[in-house]
Amino acid sequence: MRTKLAAAAVLVALGAGGVAMAPTADAATAPAHAAHLNAAPATAPGFYAGGSWPLYQSNGPVVTMNLAQSPDGTLYGSASYSGAVGTVTSGSVDGTSIYFVVSWSNGALGRYTGTLGPDRRLSGFTFDVNHPSVQAGWHTNRTF
Numbered sequence: 001m002r003t004k005l006a007a008a009a010v011l012v013a014l015g016a017g018g019v020a021m022a023p024t025a026d027a028a029t030a031p032a033h034a035a036h037l038n039a040a041p042a043t044a045p046g047f048y049a050g051g052s053w054p055l056y057q058s059n060g061p062v063v064t065m066n067l068a069q070s071p072d073g074t075l076y077g078s079a080s081y082s083g084a085v086g087t088v089t090s091g092s093v094d095g096t097s098i099y100f101v102v103s104w105s106n107g108a109l110g111r112y113t114g115t116l117g118p119d120r121r122l123s124g125f126t127f128d129v130n131h132p133s134v135q136a137g138w139h140t141n142r143t144f
Contacts, residue, residue, distance in 0.1 A: 045073035045093040047116055047144040055079075055112075057126065059136040067100075069093060075100050086110070098122060101129070112138065120144055 050069040054062050067077035067088065075091030079102045091100025096116040103109055107130070114124020120143035128134040 046095045049093050053142045055138050057136045057138045
């Protein structure tokens, strides 16, 4: 029975359009509630990134971020610069780290990652997912 279940899991994973590792026979015998024992604990949001604030990119643009943050650290919102507007399609704050993806009206898909420094300002790195060679550093003057 375990062999059939493992084979079915592989078929389902491959049929979903990707390659996935099937659990071992030993994993199938572990109690369902034990899965969380090996998971790394999530870090609670260490700061609030919500609100409207400028983000300064090293390649010139000053991006205005308009974010809301849920209690678990998930980010929602929009961004704009020089006539381009964008929607935050995913993002979160985790401990002292922040990341978000902005889908821009000009076709760019910006992925931003950064950290909260000792001065309580954010700084990091961004690149266009569609054109990874388009990269820039970024920082804020606002404290969080």
